[in-house]
Amino acid sequence: MRERTLVIGDIHGEYHKLIRVLQIAGYSSSDRLVFLGDYLNRGHESREVLEYLIELKKDRRNIFLRGNHEDVLLKLLSGDTQYWYTWLEYGEGRACISSYGDDPDRIFYTIEGYFIRKDSHEVPLDREETIGFLRALFPRTHIEFLRETVLTYELKDYFFSHAGIESGMALEEQGPNAEGFLLWGDEDFLHDHHDYGKKIVYGHYHNSTPLIHKNKICLALKGAIALLDTSEGVIYDSLGRSFSVRDILSSVSR
Numbered sequence: 001m002r003e004r005t006l007v008i009g010d011i012h013g014e015y016h017k018l019i020r021v022l023q024i025a026g027y028s029s030s031d032r033l034v035f036l037g038d039y040l041n042r043g044h045e046s047r048e049v050l051e052y053l054i055e056l057k058k059d060r061r062n063i064f065l066r067g068n069h070e071d072v073l074l075k076l077l078s079g080d081t082q083y084w085y086t087w088l089e090y091g092e093g094r095a096c097i098s099s100y101g102d103d104p105d106r107i108f109y110t111i112e113g114y115f116i117r118k119d120s121h122e123v124p125l126d127r128e129e130t131i132g133f134l135r136a137l138f139p140r141t142h143i144e145f146l147r148e149t150v151l152t153y154e155l156k157d158y159f160f161s162h163a164g165i166e167s168g169m170a171l172e173e174q175g176p177n178a179e180g181f182l183l184w185g186d187e188d189f190l191h192d193h194h195d196y197g198k199k200i201v202y203g204h205y206h207n208s209t210p211l212i213h214k215n216k217i218c219l220a221l222k223g224a225i226a227l228l229d230t231s232e233g234v235i236y237d238s239l240g241r242s243f244s245v246r247d248i249l250s251s252v253s254r
């Protein structure tokens with residue numbers, strides 16, 4: 001069977017939607033997959049998503065990029081406690097904690113920072129408590145999976161990252177020095193129509209439909225998961241819609 005490359009946008013704890021969009025695209029094991037990151041948080045099935053991705057990783061052709069949500073969690077796992085706010089409140093990480101079987105309401109904020117309830121005690125989430133809590137919450141295989149995610153990936157005609165690139169910089173230069181742009185995005189890139197030689201495919205910015213431009217495609221959707229079949233130039237989503245990249249580009253340029 002022919003090998004297709006299927007690119008999947010932000011998942012955010014929505015296992016059932018992920019399965020749905022793979023079914024809609026007719027995914028089979030002859031296809032290879034590129035995931036754009038943001039696997040965790042917000043939805044209620046973060047653990048199911050990670051378990052499934054770890055299973056898919058057995059196929060070495062499949063690529064798993066790092067999203068800002070994974071990055072923040074990795075920083076917490078390394079004991080950087082300043083990221084609790086970003087992970088819990090901005091990132092809706094409490095949904096992830098519940099999906100891994102703990103009670104997120106055990107963690108609360110005071111003027112002195114974040115605390116966790118343990119039996120009848122309230123303990124500050126300092127470096128040691130943070131690492132201890134997260135290592136008990138996540139299976140080791142899940143932490144390894146997060147650590148092994150990558151910032152960028154390229155094919156002949158495509159460049160992939162979670163949130164786009166550093167605008168104006170050549171693709172070869174988009175490495176760890178551009179990490180902030182690759183993981184968190186940048187306004188300049190959103191308005192950038194420069195031809196980088198490859199189409200940049202990214203997620204992070206959730207829209208109601210996939211964003212299709214000559215030089216870039218955004219696959220993050222509000223309330224759904226998008227998938228790009230690079231061989232056909234078609235985007236499917238978990239709601240059952242499909243979008244032809246070529247048709248949309250020709251209607252814009254007309």
Ligand SMILES: [Mn+2]
Pocket residue numbers: 038067068069162163183203204205
């Ligand atoms: Mn993101």
